Amino acid sequence: MTLCSNRGFGAALGLLVALASPAATLEGRVTDGHRGLAGVRVYPDRQPRVSPDTDPPLAVTNAEGRFHLDLEPGDSVLAVEKDGWRRDLVPAAEWRGDIALSPEPRHRQEAVFIVRLDFTDTPSNLPDGALRELLFSRRPGVASAANYLYEVSKGALSFVEGRFLKLRSADFPTPRTDAQKQAMSEWVVERLQGENLGDCDRLDNRTGALHPDGKPDHLWIITPGKPQSLTADEADLKAVSLLLPLPWDRSRRWPLIFMTEEVPLGNIVHEAFHAMGEHRVDDLYLGCDDPLTAGIWDLMDAGQYRGWDRSHPEEGPWVEDTGYSPSHPSAWVRSDLWYRGHFRDQVRHLAVKGRRWEGWIAPVSRAPGADPQWVTLPDPRKKGQFFSLEVRRPWGFERGRVGGRFGPGYEGLIVAHIDPSLLSPNDPKGPMRVVDAHPGTHEPPKPRFPCRRWELDDAAFNLGPGENPKGRSGPLSWEVLETDASGRMRVRVELARRR
Numbered sequence: 001m002t003l004c005s006n007r008g009f010g011a012a013l014g015l016l017v018a019l020a021s022p023a024a025t026l027e028g029r030v031t032d033g034h035r036g037l038a039g040v041r042v043y044p045d046r047q048p049r050v051s052p053d054t055d056p057p058l059a060v061t062n063a064e065g066r067f068h069l070d071l072e073p074g075d076s077v078l079a080v081e082k083d084g085w086r087r088d089l090v091p092a093a094e095w096r097g098d099i100a101l102s103p104e105p106r107h108r109q110e111a112v113f114i115v116r117l118d119f120t121d122t123p124s125n126l127p128d129g130a131l132r133e134l135l136f137s138r139r140p141g142v143a144s145a146a147n148y149l150y151e152v153s154k155g156a157l158s159f160v161e162g163r164f165l166k167l168r169s170a171d172f173p174t175p176r177t178d179a180q181k182q183a184m185s186e187w188v189v190e191r192l193q194g195e196n197l198g199d200c201d202r203l204d205n206r207t208g209a210l211h212p213d214g215k216p217d218h219l220w221i222i223t224p225g226k227p228q229s230l231t232a233d234e235a236d237l238k239a240v241s242l243l244l245p246l247p248w249d250r251s252r253r254w255p256l257i258f259m260t261e262e263v264p265l266g267n268i269v270h271e272a273f274h275a276m277g278e279h280r281v282d283d284l285y286l287g288c289d290d291p292l293t294a295g296i297w298d299l300m301d302a303g304q305y306r307g308w309d310r311s312h313p314e315e316g317p318w319v320e321d322t323g324y325s326p327s328h329p330s331a332w333v334r335s336d337l338w339y340r341g342h343f344r345d346q347v348r349h350l351a352v353k354g355r356r357w358e359g360w361i362a363p364v365s366r367a368p369g370a371d372p373q374w375v376t377l378p379d380p381r382k383k384g385q386f387f388s389l390e391v392r393r394p395w396g397f398e399r400g401r402v403g404g405r406f407g408p409g410y411e412g413l414i415v416a417h418i419d420p421s422l423l424s425p426n427d428p429k430g431p432m433r434v435v436d437a438h439p440g441t442h443e444p445p446k447p448r449f450p451c452r453r454w455e456l457d458d459a460a461f462n463l464g465p466g467e468n469p470k471g472r473s474g475p476l477s478w479e480v481l482e483t484d485a486s487g488r489m490r491v492r493v494e495l496a497r498r499r
Contacts, residue, residue, distance in 0.1 A: 325400025
């Protein structure tokens with residue numbers, strides 16, 4: 001638990017005490033900064049699950065922007081969302097006043113062309129309805145691809161079903177291997193030649209701009225079977241994002257995702273990020289025993305497996321208790337790489353020009369406001385490399401734990417060194433290295449990520465018992481000076497002079 005400054009803490013504590021009884025009612029108002037905003041969905045931010053036991057209470061604001069919501073004692077953050085407006089996660093310290101949302105001019109729908117590929121010797125087992133729920137559900141509290149992408153885009157992206165096609169093939173009898181995935185994908189794509197893509201082609205896949213490019217915005221091929229990422233069995237198939245040359249025009253390539261029906265949510269959205277920008281978003285992991293990558297702090301690393309309740313690689317289903325709460329992408333991935341920077345304005349960035357800076361950093365998962373959410377400083381040792389600082393809180397999908405563990409280093413300031421020259425679409429080279437706030441701690445026991453991949457799950461700098469507020473990496477030093485009830489952190493950074 002973080003320590004808080006006096007400013008705003010008393011009011012937040014009083015409000016939390018008032019809500020300490022079951023089913024306490026919160027009366028609130030959402031505005032556009034001036035007038036009440038109608039039709040806003042407001043609900044408590046709780047751990048998303050693929051099949052939640054109950055739905056969280058949901059309020060929709062009236063014509064005056066007002067709502068009332070029944071909350072439980074543990075509810076401390078509200079999700080506030082309306083299509084066309086920037087989604088926000090609002091902590092209790094800000095509930096006493098009006099909650100203001102800003103317009104989201106880039107809000108759009110992106111449609112997925114789903115192809116369920118059955119084999120004559122192996123039919124699908126997952127019902128269509130369960131697959132649709134995992135991919136497209138927008139019910140609050142459900143761990144789905146649509147809810148994840150709406151959250152990390154801060155309301156800019158609504159993920160919807162476009163086409164749902166079923167195919168059956170006898171061309172690939174068991175045993176099927178990873179080496180056949182491209183041939184299987186080509187078999188599917190051949191059958192889409194001349195298909196009218198309609199609303200499944202709304203944007204430029206490379207840049208994210210709203211301009212049809214003759215390709216499905218998202219083409220997902222889903223086969224029967226287990227996920228090799230969890231079973232480690234070569235008889236199973238791994239999920240993969242491909243840039244596939246068209247069988248009828250080898251000079252053109254379609255992005256697509258190939259996966260099995262039992263793959264966990266984290267793998268799905270990880271591969272989706274590869275495709276959204278045609279492989280500009282890189283894998284950040286290296287070998288499984290390398291402790292110096294991004295670990296759990298990025299979807300493109302071990303963060304795709306966040307939410308891991310037990311270890312059972314030999315048996316499924318896995319989606320309910322494995323990788324159901326994937327980490328957000330880091331500020332760098334979200335701002336600069338995703339659709340090649342199309343959503344850059346979703347993160348308020350401060351590029352420090354001098355050797356020193358001190359100020360407040362707001363949680364990167366919130367809608368951008370007055371405070372920076374991503375602070376960068378150039379690494380004077382080599383042109384193009386830089387240091388990155390952002391504040392991460394266990395809100396939304398980042399509530400996911402591994403084996404129920406929680407303790408020092410699990411939230412706060414994340415500091416990383418980034419070398420964009422190491423980006424590679426096919427051969428991960430570790431362009432992002434998170435600094436560990438608690439170096440030397442043992443990696444945890446089971447459940448452990450696949451192939452015992454390094455987690456770095458105690459890497460955050462913070463204030464409080466067992467926490468570490470200070471750190472250094474090369475010429476950069478930093479210190480957490482203060483936190484407040486809104487989740488912000490006041491930080492001092494300094495670059496040493498060259499000798």
